[in-house]
Amino acid sequence: MLRFAVPPGRLVDLLPVAVGEGAGWELAAGDALTPSTALNPRRRPDAAGRFGLTVDLPKPGAATWLDLDGERIALVTTRGRRAAGMSKRQRFVDFELLPSRFGLAVLALADDLAVRPDLDGVAVGREGGLAVSSVMQRAETALAEAGAPAIDPEAWARGRSGNLRAVLRSQFAAAAAAPPGERGPLRVAHARTLIAAGLDLEGLTALETAAADDPLVAMQRETSLWRGLALLRAGRLAEARAALGGDVLQRDSEAVLWRSVAEAGLGLWREAETGFGRTLNLAGRLPEDLRDFVLAAAAESAIESGDIDAAVSRMDAAAKRDPLVRDRLALVKGRVEELTGQTVAALDRYERLEVAAAAPVAAAAGLRRTLLALGTAKMSSGEALARLERLALTWRGGPTEEAIIAGLARSYATAGRFREAFATTRRAAMAFPASEMARVLNGEAQSLFDALYLGGRGDALPGVEAVALYFDFKEFAPIGRRGDEVVRRLADRLVGLDLLDSAADLLQHQIDHRLTGQARAAVAARLATVRLMDGKPLQALEAIDATHLPELPADLRRARALVRARALSDLSRTDLALETIEDESGPDVARLRADILWAARRWRGPARRTRRCWARSGAAPNPSTRPPAPM
Template sequence: MAAAVFRRGSYLWVVFDRLQETDLTVLRRLGGDVVRDVQQMQHTQATVIRILTESSYNPGVRREGLLWVVDLMPQPLRAKVPIPVKVQPETGPEAHILFDGIEGGTVLSILDPEVGDEMTVVPVIPVGQGVTPARIYPDLELLATVQGIALLSRIDTLNVQSSRNGIEIRASGAGLRLSRTVERAETPRESFSSSIFDIKNWRRGDDYLLEKRRLERDVLAAGNAAARTAPRLALARFEFAHGWGAETLGILGVLAADDPALLNTPAYRALRGGGNFLMSRFEEAVEDLSHASLADNDESALWRAAAEASKAMPEAQAPFLRLHAPLLQDYPSVLKTRLAQVGAEAALAAVDESAAQHFLEMIRAQTDAPQAGILHLTGRYNELTGAFDAALVNYGDVARGTDRYYQPRAALAQTELQLRLGQIKPAEAIKRLDRLRFAWRGDSFEFALLKRLGELHLAEGDHGQGLRVLKTLTATYPEHPETPRIHEIMQAAFDRVYLGEGKEKLSPLAVIALHDEFPELTPTGAKGDEVIRRLADQLVAVDLLDRAAALLDNQVRNRLTGLDKTKVGIRLALVQMLNQQPQKAIDALSSSEGPNLPPDLQLQRRHLMARALADLGRTDDATQLLQNDPSTDGRMLAAEIHWKAKNWGEAAKALGGLVEPPPPGQTLPEEKAKHALDLATALTLAGDERAVMQARRLYLTPLQGTTVYDAFNLITSNGDNTPINPRQVAELAKLAEGFKSFLTAYRDKLKQGKLSDIN
């Protein structure tokens, strides 16, 4: 079986060219805190595992017998044995890429749901053989791998063939375009489509104030609105070339007001898109730079990719930014630095060392580049390449500084790295991240910070605070592309509390409070019914009977059918009885009745109905229900109903069927002994002396050694018709009041178990 292992953004991909089911529970457990999520992607030919991990943890691959083992450690993403990438030849109709002598597996097409594109993956058999570093060509991109080959095609005619002798990548009908590799981004600017930003000429020299006054005089000298269009556009371009986004947008707004036709021209849209980017209005920038008039322009596409990367998921734009980096060659420092910073961030997110290094070198070459930014990006590069001590020094220098933009970012990166290296505990990380919550607001940094803070709270068992942070995040960024993923994390945490291992870690009151705060997370369908069932159990456990009844009543009325409805109706009736609401108990039983019920459920319903009727004073109706009930619970309930009504003779009849004399020489079990005492008490209170004496003859000896022997002896000792003494009167009164009731038995069951255990 051949394997491929590589990273794309935050996700690690493990691919085998044989289809089999994988135990994801085991993988999650083995991954510990490093692994945040594991999924097996659907595929007809292969086993495709996608793992969300901490970004600084990268895989190593080894074999143990027939098993492939993937080790996650803080290390660079590198293959142990880099596969030579042979370009033969670089140009012409036969140009192709060859991986010679590599025993490849099946060529697989795999959809990446995060980005929405399709990857071509070729697992290989030799252990540790992968592509290092990544390479980008006009027709394809080779991803960095620690095992196997993974690539992204930029043409429809790409053809990948794998055999025991090697792997070939060709283009059907023509050679691959391979000369424009951007491993070092040395492509000349002229190789791209026509420029739309003539920034060098737009700057008009180095004296900003002097040139600005000249342009403003040109605007004032124009006779009418139409004549002012050209000088105004020149002034807007001048401001843009000097990096002033607000001024650019202000002038463009006036231009469009005077001449609305400009709005749909490529020059206007590109310039306004660039101005919006400089103002960090990335949504507006993407909209402008996606205008149809700019469809075939590489330069506007570069700015659009930078805006997309600044919004979210920069790793998705990393290959494009790397490929188009040569367009920055003639840019002034203020613009080159800004775009190179975005390129470096994207390359680091995509774990592309080569591109990150190139963009960093570009930034360092600018004399006016912010030192805090350079240090922060250098720290991230050092972390990516495994130089963790150097990275912590870089982060610390920036975190102690005063740069409002980079200081919180460096503090977050420092905290994350120290946590991964075991230098601080999660509790300390939570404190630090909480202090950073208001250091920088309103962009991808705040999103990442709140997401991580919520995850840490959840990992530490603070479900309430974790869900609160994540709820704030989703409310603040409802349109963020990762917001659906945050909802999934919240739902999974909620489910763990009520349906998984987390349910044992919170007190009943905490579980109830969590549901009250996040009712929207209650799942639908069978899972939701199970959550309600367990929540009702918790509510009854802390005697919140009204709340439990309301939940169960909604289940009976609106959610359940069939046998499940009957079972929950019985539980609802019991809760209403415990809450001293007999009529509501009867209503619950009536509304949940179903056909062909199992005998045990029929019995439960009959007993609860009888007890509810008795509590409403309908003793005759209650006893009528129990008339032909031979069960122990039925006889006990009949005895209780008659006992409460002081129908001592009828109570004695019901009790008489509960206790049979044991064989000679045997002692009655404790429960039977209590029934015998209840029988003697009822007979005595009924004044049936003959029956009392008969009970004494039958049960006195078998009761020796039980807890009720003395009481039974006292109650039945009046066989000589002498007056009952005061002690007997007191004992009778005590026993009459202490008869164990039907509901008391249920309460005892609930102390030992849960409401849902009754059926």
């Protein structure tokens, strides 16, 4: 462990970086640094009613206990790309949360304090529970007591039996013949029959027509719930979630249940699981087909949240009469087998579902089979990549497409197809801008970009490809000092390709907008060198003079002096060029003086200095290397 005093007036930052094939940390100091994402502790009671505390920390590592000056401190770092830490010290009875930049630091005040990293957070507790009354937690909205269900099983069954065509015609005619003030409820009854019969879009149209004609109908709870159900069954999940989340339905238990189904379909697993935990008991009051529809979504939510027991119990509670529900629950069963180590059984189930299940389940099963077979070395990376590419072409929408894109981007990166990896990550950000998966992929793309241009992974890339890759995907370039170093290395590649103007433009932007102090002076020397190579000595001289500082390290000052002298010589200002390096010495300086004098056609000086260089090197003069005699 390294401990040091922070200089006054300076901010210190700690960033994860790629070091060769592994990972490391970089300590940076500056006047302005990017703030961390603030972590917020919250209370969480266990089954026995004892209180613990959790902190949502993305991708937590293992807990490490340190003994510092007699105090026990638990450290948990995060593997997330974005810095996350405690913005200020927080004191509790049994422990303290210390200010941190990249993870969590817990100062134990009780001997039996336990700090346990979880999948997406850190739990702090004691065997007998914590005294955490000082933790502020936003109270959950209390749900209203569930009354009569808006979707009654008996009415639902009546809408699905008998001569449906005659019933619908009769209801439509009654609504059309009724006076305007009585037409709204009749249209709603007609809409319910349509939705029960599976004509969801037609029922939605009837509901919206009734609500537009009658404001009282529009304000009714039942109208909103039936509209949300129709949107759900029609696959318009975002609209369903919005329709079921208004002020009227915010505390309605039945609305929360259906809203959780919509959130599960959108891949918002945490929100869905919270809603199911509060309202899933209401599913028993629904018609059987709707109950299975809800239980299938709840089982998917549980398995995605890592709760295998809840997934199994919800799966077992479903009647599984509907073929699509049966396929969805079979996929959940495969996920359970996969998570419990039954790889062969899971692969076999996925393969059967991929061939025989409905299209949404077949696509998800194909994805799970590919990823599991690749992870267990039962499928080659080339075959897996080809399968993922086919899936990306044949399936659109929902969490399945997100997972396909994520698997494709990671497979491309592993295969060294960096352009496709970055393009696929960009596609994920465009298709799912608010998705957690898109944010994770963006962080992985930034790490890959860092490894390519700073970690040595991209050394084998041809120069043209490396330059093109940077300019096509520079939104993934690291920020701060590491981003500046990427630009400087890229400028060197541009010079190697003889693209001197482009290299100079990159370095000029760094000088004008990014750098200060010694770093700016050093990059200015590189810019001046590029300008000289491009035959622009005046611009080289301007770059050196515009970044002059009185106090610079000796080696940097010397390098700038040599470049400045060369620029002055190319401008035919011989005496000023010689004066610039009169206090410098060394073989390179002697050769530069000879070049300056030679360019000025002062023949005696170059000949004398050339003989000195030969004498120092111990090499005999070669007549072919001597300058020609002056004419």
